Amino acid sequence: MRTITELAGDGGPRGIFDELSRREVRRAALTAVAVPGYQVPFGSREMPVARGWGSGGLQVTLALVGPGDRLKVIDQGEDGGVNASNLRRLVVGHVGCAEETDTRAATVIQSRHRVPETPLRADQVLVLQVPVPEPLRAVESDVREQRRMHAEADYSRMWVGLYEDVVRNGVVTKTAGYPCMVNGRYLISPTPIPRFDVPKLDRAEHLTLFGAGREKRIYAVPPHTRVEPLVFEDIPFEVEHTPGAACRHCGSDGSYLVEVPAADGTVSWVCSDTDFCARHREGRS
Amino acid sequence: MSWALKVEGLGRVYGEEGPRSLTGTGPEHGTSVSPVTGAVVAAWDVGFEVEPGEALGVVGESGSGKSTVMRCVAGDERPSRGSAYLRAYDDGATDVLALDDGARRRLRVDRVAVVYQDPAAGLDLDTSAGGNIAERLTAAGARNFGRIRDRAAELLELTEVPLSRMDDPVRTFSGGMRQRVQIAKALANRPPVLLLDEPTTGLDASVAAGVLDLLRNLLERLGVAAVVVSHDFGVIEMLTRRVMVMQHGRVVETGLTDQLLEDPQHPYSQRLVAAARG
Numbered sequence: 001m002r003t004i005t006e007l008a009g010d011g012g013p014r015g016i017f018d019e020l021s022r023r024e025v026r027r028a029a030l031t032a033v034a035v036p037g038y039q040v041p042f043g044s045r046e047m048p049v050a051r052g053w054g055s056g057g058l059q060v061t062l063a064l065v066g067p068g069d070r071l072k073v074i075d076q077g078e079d080g081g082v083n084a085s086n087l088r089r090l091v092v093g094h095v096g097c098a099e100e101t102d103t104r105a106a107t108v109i110q111s112r113h114r115v116p117e118t119p120l121r122a123d124q125v126l127v128l129q130v131p132v133p134e135p136l137r138a139v140e141s142d143v144r145e146q147r148r149m150h151a152e153a154d155y156s157r158m159w160v161g162l163y164e165d166v167v168r169n170g171v172v173t174k175t176a177g178y179p180c181m182v183n184g185r186y187l188i189s190p191t192p193i194p195r196f197d198v199p200k201l202d203r204a205e206h207l208t209l210f211g212a213g214r215e216k217r218i219y220a221v222p223p224h225t226r227v228e229p230l231v232f233e234d235i236p237f238e239v240e241h242t243p244g245a246a247c248r249h250c251g252s253d254g255s256y257l258v259e260v261p262a263a264d265g266t267v268s269w270v271c272s273d274t275d276f277c278a279r280h281r282e283g284r285s
Numbered sequence: 286m287s288w289a290l291k292v293e294g295l296g297r298v299y300g301e302e303g304p305r306s307l308t309g310t311g312p313e314h315g316t317s318v319s320p321v322t323g324a325v326v327a328a329w330d331v332g333f334e335v336e337p338g339e340a341l342g343v344v345g346e347s348g349s350g351k352s353t354v355m356r357c358v359a360g361d362e363r364p365s366r367g368s369a370y371l372r373a374y375d376d377g378a379t380d381v382l383a384l385d386d387g388a389r390r391r392l393r394v395d396r397v398a399v400v401y402q403d404p405a406a407g408l409d410l411d412t413s414a415g416g417n418i419a420e421r422l423t424a425a426g427a428r429n430f431g432r433i434r435d436r437a438a439e440l441l442e443l444t445e446v447p448l449s450r451m452d453d454p455v456r457t458f459s460g461g462m463r464q465r466v467q468i469a470k471a472l473a474n475r476p477p478v479l480l481l482d483e484p485t486t487g488l489d490a491s492v493a494a495g496v497l498d499l500l501r502n503l504l505e506r507l508g509v510a511a512v513v514v515s516h517d518f519g520v521i522e523m524l525t526r527r528v529m530v531m532q533h534g535r536v537v538e539t540g541l542t543d544q545l546l547e548d549p550q551h552p553y554s555q556r557l558v559a560a561a562r563g
Contacts, residue, residue: 157420160409160423163416163419166430167415232428232430232433233430234432
């Protein structure tokens with residue numbers, strides 16, 4: 001009989017993520033790619049970040065990157081955020097890959113809340129950190145019932161949720177984590193990206209992997225896969241847009257903008273994607 | 286005319302399902318509990334057919350097995366044996382009781398609808414009346430908000446629920462109005478078969494009379510095949526043309542409702558009728 005050590009090797013240097021864990025996450029990711037939108041359970045490890053703070057995305061990233069990769073990590077579109085910087089340094093220090101902020105040059109991009117403005121290519125992978133992977137949680141609290149609904153593609157309760165929203169508010173109020181059908185089969189919550197980014201996942205060139213560490217789930221949107229937001233035929237899907245708003249740094253009005261309040265009560269707008277903003281500014285000047 | 290729903294040899298045993306459990310149970314023994322195995326023979330060898338536009342009554346005291354039969358046909362429960370066929374499914378060639386759970390639940394969307402005694406069993410009380418109907422409609426593929434609302438309003442009008450209450454949570458409704466919403470929801474996708482389990486039992490007499498009136502009109506107008514389960518001969522008399530009397534899990538008598546009420550043959554039927562007639 002052969003031992004696990006003989007089969008898998010000794011796992012190399014001990015660190016925050018050993019070889020067997022990498023393999024498990026890769027297996028889960030492969031299953032997720034094979035069944036687009038299906039939430040694959042995996043044995044989420046303890047990470048040096050708290051669960052719910054990107055531990056799922058971190059494990060997926062650690063399972064993907066090698067020394068030859070260029071890793072970009074963003075938080076709310078920003079490379080310089082505290083959480084993003086720390087996660088990036090953690091992975092780079094552990095794997096020895098290169099740090100990257102230019103979306104075009106990165107091979108793996110881990111993100112929270114955003115899909116970069118620059119369209120991703122087939123040779124890039126987007127890893128999204130997901131706090132709440134289950135879109136049905138809003139309408140059904142029983143986990144067994146949620147599983148049944150997914151298994152039978154019975155999403156009428158979700159539609160009722162949308163119906164009630166429109167009846168009460170006149171519009172669909174859900175913004176971040178808008179429920180989407182993947183490949184016409186599974187409902188996912190692309191949390192927590194804004195509606196603005198949902199179309200970027202539809203029939204994309206790149207692979208998107210979703211990692212939820214606290215909830216121990218991995219799911220995927222493979223390249224060229226349909227991602228369709230749940231919408232009624234007669235109520236069009238609209239993305240966030242403020243008429244007249246433009247980035248005060250680069251002047252862009254077609255990117256996702258965030259509001260910056262000033263002390264005097266006025267507001268200005270800036271691009272959420274700092275890398276895009278910087279390049280857009282250079283291009284103009 | 287041919288049947289819309291046909292049930293054959295339906296049986297449901299709680300406990301050991303072998304023949305040992307059957308001996309010593311039934312009306313002639315005065316119990317549905319097996320003296321040998323202790324199993325409960327809730328229903329055994331129950332069969333019937335219902336035609337479109339016809340209503341069949343199933344009557345019997347508490348524990349006679351009538352609700353078990355209904356739950357087995359509806360798909361809430363798996364019978365121990367027996368088969369059921371729907372004209373609307375595979376033209377009646379497939380035993381729907383043998384389908385897997387998912388397929389059975391899909392039948393409930395537009396082929397077999399159930400109205401329960403307790404509106405909370407068929408409705409989400411925290412959702413509006415319109416939303417409850419929308420659930421059935423979207424399950425059948427409706428994706429147009431305007432048309433969903435129009436259809437929901439049409440159904441609520443049909444069941445005489447004031448349209449001003451359409452967007453209120455069902456929890457705020459009275460018992461009678463909740464039952465009307467449940468009926469509206471059941472009819473949402475025009476199912477050819479409708480199962481009614483004690484539809485007016487929880488309501489007070491005057492409200493029950495109103496719901497009964499509504500049901501009688503609907504059954505006449507819509508041409509659905511209905512099975513009405515009740516312990517109350519008054520309900521059966523008002524809604525159905527044919528009736529089946531159950532006791533201790535077995536069918537003891539079947540016949541035309543008027544005839545059976547006038548001239549019950551089985552001693553148990555005679556007792557039931559006498560009780561109903563006061």
